[in-house]
Amino acid sequence: MQHNSKKERMTQTLVERDGGRGIPPSNFRVSIPRNLLSGFNLVRIEFLFSSIVPTNIRFSEAAPREAGMSDEHQELVREFETVAKTGLSATVLMERMARRLHEKMTRYNWVGFYLVDPADGGILLVGPYAGSFTPNARIPLDRGLCGAAAVSRQTVVVDDVSKDPRYLSGSSMVVSEIVVPISVKNVLAAELDIESYFPSTFTKPEQDFVEACARIVGAYLVKFPL
DSSP states (O other): OHHHHHHHHHHHHHHHHTTTSSOOOTTOOEEEOHHHHTTOOHHHHHHHHHTTSOTTOOEEEOOOSSTTOOHHHHHHHHHHHHHHHHOOOHHHHHHHHHHHHHHHOTTOOEEEEEEEETTEEEEEEEEEEEESSOOOSEEETTSHHHHHHHHHTSOEEESOGGGOTTOOOSOTTOOEEEEEEEEETTEEEEEEEEEESSTTOOOHHHHHHHHHHHHHHHHHHHHSOO
């Protein structure tokens, strides 16, 4: 009974897409969400559509909005995008982002922003943060992983900080770290720094997620500078 119900819904969708004729055009493509595939195998899928769909139609699973990011990642990105649209202030956005990342992501043990000192472009000053230790308040651009990311303008990921001589200790418990530079009109404005008590926390999907968060802040700062 459950399979018949799904078949009826699929058939109705195809008929509606074809203007009521029930025969899709030759270039028609069907995208099936993952949850709808649950309980079916390829033979059943073929059977369900064989009577209404020409054989040259391709079927594919619906692609996620951001490849590589989890549902939890995407939910947080949407939340931060919504906060950014309120236009309250850059500080409010960064405070909310730091707090929520620290709350929701188990291995993000310290999350914070470093801001370029307006009085000295060679210094990073700690901004809004959330975490279990007090960070370095000032970091010269020639020191630490934050300095390395600032100078290279590239994301820095370290799986084991004890093996990287650039690491500037904030806590002896930190094992891995990611730093993402945030530029506004090609000028460094800030950095998103996340430190973890676990090794190799920042895999490629995690890096993509953190960089997506940093882009939200960067886009906000273009419109509303610090």
